[in-house]
Amino acid sequence: MSISQNLSHFKSHIPEHVCLIAVSKTKPNHLILEAYNAGQRHFGENYIQELVDKSESLPKDIFWHAIGHLQSNKVKYIAPFVHLIHGVDSLKLLQEINKQAIKNKRIINCLLQIYIAKEGTKFGLSPEECENIILSEKFRELQNINIVGLMGMASNTNDEKIVNTEFASLNNLFLRLNNELTKTHNLNLEHLSMGMSSDYKIAIANGSTLIRIGSSIFGERDYNQTN
Ligand SMILES: *Cc1c(COP(=O)(O)O)cnc(C)c1O
16 A cells, blocks of 8 residues: 555544644655655654754655653754654753753644553653642743653554553543543643554544554564665
8 A cells, every 4th residue: 555545544534623743754754745745744753863864855845753762962953943842851861952942932842651551661751740840949940841742652562552552541541630630720621642553443432532553554664775
């Protein structure tokens, strides 16, 4: 199937309130343009240099999502243009994003990444750490960031029960924070970023509003091939 066929397949199968982010990491510009020409506007990238290069050479009306783990010293490169930063996992990183947002006279949208997987390799905050950040005095001082939701990745397993439990736990945290803290703590929680090619259906069933799909749109990634 072609990229445009893959995209229209997704469009017809996901609810209208769910935004499809095409994850284009390692994929060359001509394939991204193929998706663009089929109407796709939201793209996600993990690696900062690649994200910057692509944003410079591709159409300016693309919404770029930084979905990977982000180091503080890289924030300045994406601050001028990034649409949404998904993987925010520390107060220090939020402070740096705020600083770079001020320099660029922007408000930068962020998601707090929550650790939900059983396996030990994924980044993210515990629910408690997340709440402590939101409740902190230092967080209140950050005027140029907008926390618009939470992000999480489930365990890489074929056991759908485990994946379902993990996504449900993130949705519960999302709902609880929305009930308890949104009005009083300068939060604007609208989005839950969860679900990839292998588990997006389970994610949507658990309240996801942003799905990050790579291989089911562009095909498998080949990390040995340089573009
Ligand atoms: C690569 C990646 C994706 C897309 O994964 P696929 O399995 O190719 O759909 C989604 N989210 C993050 C954070 C990723 O790094």
